[in-house]
Amino acid sequence: xxxxxxxxxxHYPILGREGQIISTAITNLDIHDIARSSRTYNIKNYYVVSxxxxxxxxxKNVLKYWTEGFGKQYNPNxxxxxxxxxxxxxxxxxxxxxxxxEGKKPKLIFTSAKIRERTKSFKEIxxxxxxxxxxxxxxxxxxxxxxxEIRLICDYELEPIRGNAEFNHLSVRAAxxxxxxxxxxEK
Numbered sequence: 646x647x648x649x650x651x652x653x654x655x656h657y658p659i660l661g662r663e664g665q666i667i668s669t670a671i672t673n674l675d676i677h678d679i680a681r682s683s684r685t686y687n688i689k690n691y692y693v694v695s696x697x698x699x700x701x702x703x704x705k706n707v708l709k710y711w712t713e714g715f716g717k718q719y720n721p722n723x724x725x726x727x728x729x730x731x732x733x734x735x736x737x738x739x740x741x742x743x744x745x746x747e748g749k750k751p752k753l754i755f756t757s758a759k760i761r762e763r764t765k766s767f768k769e770i771x772x773x774x775x776x777x778x779x780x781x782x783x784x785x786x787x788x789x790x791x792x793x794e795i796r797l798i799c800d801y802e803l804e805p806i807r808g809n810a811e812f813n814h815l816s817v818r819a820a821x822x823x824x825x826x827x828x829x830x831e832k
Contacts, residue, residue, distance in 0.1 A: 755799035
């Protein structure tokens with residue numbers, strides 16, 4: 646797989662239950678599990694995006710413990726996975742960072758649990774990524790999803806993950822793992 650694919654977990658701007666723009670709380674499990682999935686599928690960097698200083702401090706504390714502190718020696722695999730995590734305040738900061746690394750802006754891929762009109766299948770997005778040299782950034786939302794303003798700047802929209810039941814409310818950790826496997830898993 647190409648090593649110019651990135652993942653971002655967006656905590657701001659995010660939709661709240663009533664459709665308002667909010668910032669969501671970061672969870673320790675999301676930091677760890679999405680880093681592990683990202684590292685397994687050769688994602689170059691996993692960005693945690695939050696505009697709140699207190700939430701950013703949580704990420705900094707987790708990363709420091711596992712990449713510099715006792716955790717680095719205690720669990721080298723966790724250190725390896727968390728070494729690809731970057732913290733940014735805003736999506737624009739993520740795009741700018743990738744542009745510095747790659748020399749060009751990434752193509753943005755929007756994900757959602759909602760069925761939308763112009764989505765592409767996992768197979769189509771996988772082929773797009775594998776068949777060109779462009780960097781790609783796959784965006785995952787928290788809360789009640791990413792707002793329309795983010796969807797409108799994206800180059801592609803990925804089809805939602807659907808089960809065989811009426812219930813459709815995966816954790817973002819599970820959604821990231823399934824998405825990465827469908828896009829980059831063994832063929």
